[in-house]
Amino acid sequence: MAQTPSTSGTGAGAGATTGTRDRIVIAAARLLQRQGYVGTGIKQIAKDAEATLGSVYHFFPGGKEAVAVAAITHSGEEFAGMLGEALATSDDPGAAIEACAAELAVGLRESGWIEGCPVTAAALETLGTDSEIQRVCAAALGSWERLVEEKLLGSGFGATDARDVATTVISALEGAEVTAQVNRSEEPLRAAGRQLARLVGSYRIEAV
Amino acid sequence: MAQTPSTSGTGAGAGATTGTRDRIVIAAARLLQRQGYVGTGIKQIAKDAEATLGSVYHFFPGGKEAVAVAAITHSGEEFAGMLGEALATSDDPGAAIEACAAELAVGLRESGWIEGCPVTAAALETLGTDSEIQRVCAAALGSWERLVEEKLLGSGFGATDARDVATTVISALEGAEVTAQVNRSEEPLRAAGRQLARLVGSYRIEAV
């Protein structure tokens, strides 16, 4: 309370209405990641973002769903950036994927096992509805798969194999993340990383 | 209405108070699978089970959480049975796992892509809490992993490899199921099945 420094000038940069809107998106992304869509209230988002309900509905006339769509899109792009960096750390795609799994494991442990995949939770809750949320979730998953696919293509994979393996890699990482959260252990992610590296490596022999 | 045949005699078997309680568990399991924990109301469970609120609280004094624990346990055992059967269809563990993925894919499509893993959704929503729900979710996942692990051990896998691969198989199937739901496509599960079969097969060369 008593804080609310009023936009604090906006002073700095180019942007016009930035600041509050971004805080809302970031807070929503964090809460969705931890509590899912149904479990997260708009008032809680406003509170965490140090904004008011009026501001939330000003920037997102579409209400809760619009906030969630923006938040998931944001999270999806953020994770894509992290994934791209991790994939670039090694020429061997298998090693790069294993490194990525390890990074996920560390981040998960440091968050107390509660900050999992920002897409999975929200996607599962809105499957029965015709919500746009599932569309942005699908888009995020697809963009991640494409990053892995391109890495594999660059390592000499055939088009069909690259697509199959990329889909499997993203699925396995997703599932391993959930398993790691439930068991409060890094091991599922570590094991998935090792096995995915082995799977990717098994193509090298015949494909290159 | 007007139905409610009162316990319908119990007539048949050994059981005493069965009937209503079972209907509640089954209805709850189905709703949890489709809508998650937070998204499912106790009143809706009662309605779907053709029971009343009074009956629900009579059989489950622990309230919503107790109903969910019973429902998830039930679903976990049910899926374990299905998994055990699928694994028994072939001597080759890789082929058995691929068949299992195919079966999941068909079931998912037939449900309109909404009846996914009964554990994942509920687990993700209750991670931040100290609920007992996460414990039964972890138990269910663990029992599934153990089924796969034993199948692999029976095929000549070493103890460490069997454990690693079993964890990865369950994680990948879980993740592929979610991906398939989001994309409304069997392909993620089919791809995961193929790649998991390949992964399992890659051990055969050196291990047997």
Add this chain to the structure above:
DNA sequence: AGCGGTCTAGAACGAGCGCTCTATTTAGGG
């Protein structure tokens, strides 16, 4: 100085939540 748009602020509404409470109905042993 005064105006119009952008943004902030929070009170208020109807709906639905999990749960508690009091009756009523059913089945079976003295």
Add this chain to the structure above:
DNA sequence: CCCTAAATAGAGCGCTCGTTCTAGACCGCT
């Protein structure tokens, strides 16, 4: 035949939800 416990039935509690609505604060204009 009645009396008790199990089971069924649903009205009502306090609460929080997403959303709407009206005001006020701040800005660059003319």
